[in-house]
Amino acid sequence: MKKRITQMIIAVLLISVAPFMTTQTSAATGNEIVNYAKTFQGVPYQYGGSTPSGFDCSGYTSYVYNNVAGVSLNRTAATQFTQGTSVSKANLQPGDLVFFDNLGYTSHVGIYIGNSQFISATTSKGIKIASINDPYYWGKYYMGAKRVASASVASATTKTVTDGKFTDVSSSHPAYVAIKELNIDGVINGFENQQFRPNAEVTRGQAAAMVNRVLKLTPKNQSRFSDVPTNHTFAKDIAAMNEAGILSGYTSGRFGLNDSLTKSQLAVILDRAFKISAATENQVRTASIYNDVPKTYWAHDPIVALKAIDQTTVFQTSYYQVNAEASRAEFSAAVYSAVESK
Structure with missing residues (x-):
């Protein structure tokens, strides 16, 4: 690499687009569960719901535990409430499940966050x-708590990947170098079983957090978005x-x-943050180099610029697929390329 990724970039992707498995005890895994659980604050309640479009209490805990x-x-x-090991209130740890009988039976469950x-x-x-x-x-309705995070630690491979050799990212993967370098530098880790999950999605909230860990901007006012609680x-x-x-x-x-x-949003965000289209002005002026990105497309310049600075071949394709979800591999390749092109 031209330069080892700076400490600012390390701060960026340590808050991953998804939680990471570590070699620590269940308490560390519990913190990862808590961090992921918090990203859904403000998601509406939906009876029987078990996806980010709407959750009920057990659908929410199931979704978080399964994904983390x-x-x-x-x-x-x-x-x-029949799963895991009982934990006293005095010994609660982040990630433990807590239960309540607000309807006269075990009717509510949540995740303890400390x-x-x-x-x-x-x-x-x-x-x-x-507050519990x-x-x-x-x-008045607190029933008890169960610890189930330790089960995943016991059953999963807990070795942390530090050499970039993830079980699901072969050396032939176009983002292999980006993922490997960022991992060796301690920037990004993976999931259980030494997986990176290169095709997992990135959310807008995660993208905002990661980019701002680089720019370190301080807002003058609190967020006023209806789906973003102030806390x-x-x-x-x-x-x-x-x-x-x-x-x-x-x-x-x-x-x-x-x-x-x-x-499309990925390319525009990187352009606004790292000015990549200005750095590749000559390439941007040429005809579109993607069959599905006409010059009139609103994100044409940033998309073309991303292809121009690409250090990984991830974006060296005939079609960009403007409306497709950005993956962990693509996000890694884009950030790596933006840093390396400076």
């Missing part, structure tokens, strides 16, 4: 944080990106916190 730790939880709060707080899908305000000792409600992990980053005009929200007043980042 590879743990399959039972579908209802009552049956989830400091006597938990996060769950509520019927009134969707995914939100509350709330004297007006939750404190959300990414709230300040989103506000900063919006104020800087790097990643704005929708006209509806939403930011699209958990919406997938499209490849």
